[in-house]
Amino acid sequence: MSILPLPSVLIFGFGAFGRLVAEALAPHLPITVCDPAVAPDSTGYPVVGPEAAGDFDIVLLAVPVPALRLCLEQIAPHLRAGQVVVDVCSVKEGPASLMAALLPADVQILGTHPMFGPQSAAAGLAGARIVLCPLRGQQWRRIAAFMRHVLQMRIVIATPEEHDRHAALTQGLTHLLARAMGDLQPHPMIRTRSFDLIMEGLSMVRHDAPEVYEAVTGGNRHLVPLRVQLAQFLAGGA
Amino acid sequence: MSILPLPSVLIFGFGAFGRLVAEALAPHLPITVCDPAVAPDSTGYPVVGPEAAGDFDIVLLAVPVPALRLCLEQIAPHLRAGQVVVDVCSVKEGPASLMAALLPADVQILGTHPMFGPQSAAAGLAGARIVLCPLRGQQWRRIAAFMRHVLQMRIVIATPEEHDRHAALTQGLTHLLARAMGDLQPHPMIRTRSFDLIMEGLSMVRHDAPEVYEAVTGGNRHLVPLRVQLAQFLAGGA
Numbered sequence: 001m002s003i004l005p006l007p008s009v010l011i012f013g014f015g016a017f018g019r020l021v022a023e024a025l026a027p028h029l030p031i032t033v034c035d036p037a038v039a040p041d042s043t044g045y046p047v048v049g050p051e052a053a054g055d056f057d058i059v060l061l062a063v064p065v066p067a068l069r070l071c072l073e074q075i076a077p078h079l080r081a082g083q084v085v086v087d088v089c090s091v092k093e094g095p096a097s098l099m100a101a102l103l104p105a106d107v108q109i110l111g112t113h114p115m116f117g118p119q120s121a122a123a124g125l126a127g128a129r130i131v132l133c134p135l136r137g138q139q140w141r142r143i144a145a146f147m148r149h150v151l152q153m154r155i156v157i158a159t160p161e162e163h164d165r166h167a168a169l170t171q172g173l174t175h176l177l178a179r180a181m182g183d184l185q186p187h188p189m190i191r192t193r194s195f196d197l198i199m200e201g202l203s204m205v206r207h208d209a210p211e212v213y214e215a216v217t218g219g220n221r222h223l224v225p226l227r228v229q230l231a232q233f234l235a236g237g238a
Numbered sequence: 239m240s241i242l243p244l245p246s247v248l249i250f251g252f253g254a255f256g257r258l259v260a261e262a263l264a265p266h267l268p269i270t271v272c273d274p275a276v277a278p279d280s281t282g283y284p285v286v287g288p289e290a291a292g293d294f295d296i297v298l299l300a301v302p303v304p305a306l307r308l309c310l311e312q313i314a315p316h317l318r319a320g321q322v323v324v325d326v327c328s329v330k331e332g333p334a335s336l337m338a339a340l341l342p343a344d345v346q347i348l349g350t351h352p353m354f355g356p357q358s359a360a361a362g363l364a365g366a367r368i369v370l371c372p373l374r375g376q377q378w379r380r381i382a383a384f385m386r387h388v389l390q391m392r393i394v395i396a397t398p399e400e401h402d403r404h405a406a407l408t409q410g411l412t413h414l415l416a417r418a419m420g421d422l423q424p425h426p427m428i429r430t431r432s433f434d435l436i437m438e439g440l441s442m443v444r445h446d447a448p449e450v451y452e453a454v455t456g457g458n459r460h461l462v463p464l465r466v467q468l469a470q471f472l473a474g475g476a
Contacts, residue, residue: 115430131428156427166425170433173419177436180471181411184464187404189394190369192353195408197439198415204432231473233418234465 006030007057007142010048012071014038016118017088018062024125028150032056050074058143060086065215068095072102081106084139088112090212091167091219092133092160100135108137111160113167126152133160168222175216176227178202244268245295245380248286250309252276254356255326256300262363266388270294288312296381298324303453306333310340319344322377326350328450329405329457330371330398338373346375349398351405364390371398406460413454414465416440 006029011018014035022031022045032052033045040047053059053075063071068089079085085107089095092111099109111133121128130153134140147153158166181202186195217223244267249256252273260269260283270290271283278285291297291313301309306327317323323345327333330349337347349371359366368391372378385391396404419440424433455461 115428120431129427154427158428163428166428169422170424170429174430174433174436176472177415178432180468184407186408189367189392190351190353190396190401190404191408192412192443193358194416194439194442195412197442198412198436201432201435201439204435205430227472230418231469234414234469234472 008032008055009058009060010034010053010056011045011060011062012050012053012075013062013067014043015062017114020118020121021060021062021088024121024151028146051078053078054080054083056083058084058086060088062088064209064211065089065091065095065219066211068098069102072098076102076104079104079107082108082137082139084108084110084137084143086110086112086143088114090171090216092131092158092163093221094219096133096135096160108139109135110137110140110143111135111163113163127154129154129156131156131158131163133158133163135160164220165222167216168220168226172216172220172223173226173230174201175205175208175213176223178206179213182206246270246293247296247298248272248291248294249283249298249300250288250291250313251300251305252281253300255352258356258359259298259300259326262359262389266384289316291316292318292321294321296322296324298326300326302447302449303327303329303333303457304449306336307340310337314340314342317342317345320346320375320377322346322348322375322381324348324350324381326352328409328454330369330396330401331459332457334371334373334398346377347373348375348378348381349373351401365392367392367394369394369396369401371396371401373398402458403460405454406458406464410454410458410461411464411468412439413443413446413451414461416444417451420444 008030009025010032011022012034014033018035022033025031031045033043033047034050034053059075061068061071068087085099085103087095087099090113092113096111103109113131115129115131130147132140132144132155134157144155148155186199246268247263248270249260250272252271256273260271263269269283271281271285272288272291297313299306299309306325323337323341325333325337328351330351334349341347351369353367353369368385370378370382370393372395382393386393424437
């Protein structure tokens with residue numbers, strides 16, 4: 001049994017993903033929520049304002065890419081040395097730069113990309129994948145050990161550049177094709193199993209929020225050469 | 239019990255698909271094979287040369303698109319009025335024109351696209367889909383009834399133009415993407431379920447024979463606007 005005090009967690013942003021994280025962590029760690037958009041007594045957790053951000057060991061920013069800057073600006077003045085700030089954005093290079101620029105130098109930073117969502121992790125986080133990009137400080141090791149051993153998650157360590165380079169293919173291109181091909185109307189019978197599998201894959205991301213699409217396509221520089229290469233192949237005849 | 243004589247079938251081309259058809263039909267109809275490339279006593283069926291093509295009620299051309307012209311030229315001089323010539327090419331407009339041009343005017347013609355192959359129909363043809371393009375004559379109705387009621391196949395009737403327009407999307411684009419994306423090396427962990435489904439779909443056609451790829455991409459005029467549209471989307475930024 002550990003005699004260390006349990007780290008306290010502030011979840012900033014109580015949308016679908018913030019709720020998922022709160023539910024997964026609540027059996028293990030004390031959870032507090034910060035979200036100006038929700039009624040304080042509707043979350044089931046203590047609720048504080050951004051000015052209380054300095055009171056927690058870990059500040060988890062459960063907000064999408066477009067909301068990150070404002071969120072960082074709101075909490076930055078209140079943070080204290082040694083705290084760990086964690087983001088969950090679907091791309092990593094941009095958010096990593098933003099966090100490095102806007103957070104105090106003595107605050108630790110861990111970038112993450114949870115490769116799951118409220119649907120796929122409905123039954124729990126065991127087996128779910130997450131990419132960790134350690135950006136500043138060493139506390140991430142303790143967080144990774146907790147994810148691996150307590151939550152039984154599958155951890156991938158990568159730099160933001162590595163993450164975005166691979167995600168350009170496995171995530172960015174998927175979203176692009178889903179948008180490009182989503183409206184095509186295939187014949188109900190003149191079709192193949194291969195085509196059906198592709199459409200099933202595309203349908204999984206086709207209705208993702210516009211800010212997710214924008215982040216994983218517009219916010220990933222590594223997607224540019226991939227889309228150029230594919231466009232040339234398609235335009236090129238053979 | 240029918241008192242009509244069973245129609246005799248000549249299968250021209252004894253590759254993987256010809257074998258599949260022979261095996262499926264042999265319990266019901268007398269089968270003969272014509273294929274200069276196979277040893278006569280290796281097929282398990284009577285073997286004849288192209289000059290005997292006039293001796294059968296149905297001549298089924300189990301050859302890919304690039305071999306169709308030579309095949310038609312070989313049998314055309316030997317055909318007689320009322321016979322039915324059937325092709326199985328993966329595109330329909332080109333082969334339909336070729337058959338109309340090279341076959342005698344009193345020979346009936348049925349274009350088909352079996353939407354299955356030796357793998358997917360290994361357990362039998364029941365439930366397998368086939369597109370029929372009736373091109374000349376009325377005997378196709380008897381063949382369709384046989385496919386539906388005896389072989390328990392699922393029949394789709396279409397014009398060659400309808401078939402190729404739909405197949406451009408469900409077949410041509412699939413092959414194009416398989417070739418364009420097949421060599422990409424995704425990260426073993428930084429990937430999504432959606433991406434995995436797409437790659438599974440692409441892998442089903444990625445190793446198809448080069449002549450199949452050539453036929454369903456280069457041989458389908460309806461694929462041109464689709465690939466232009468997708469290329470523009472990919473190149474276009476948004």
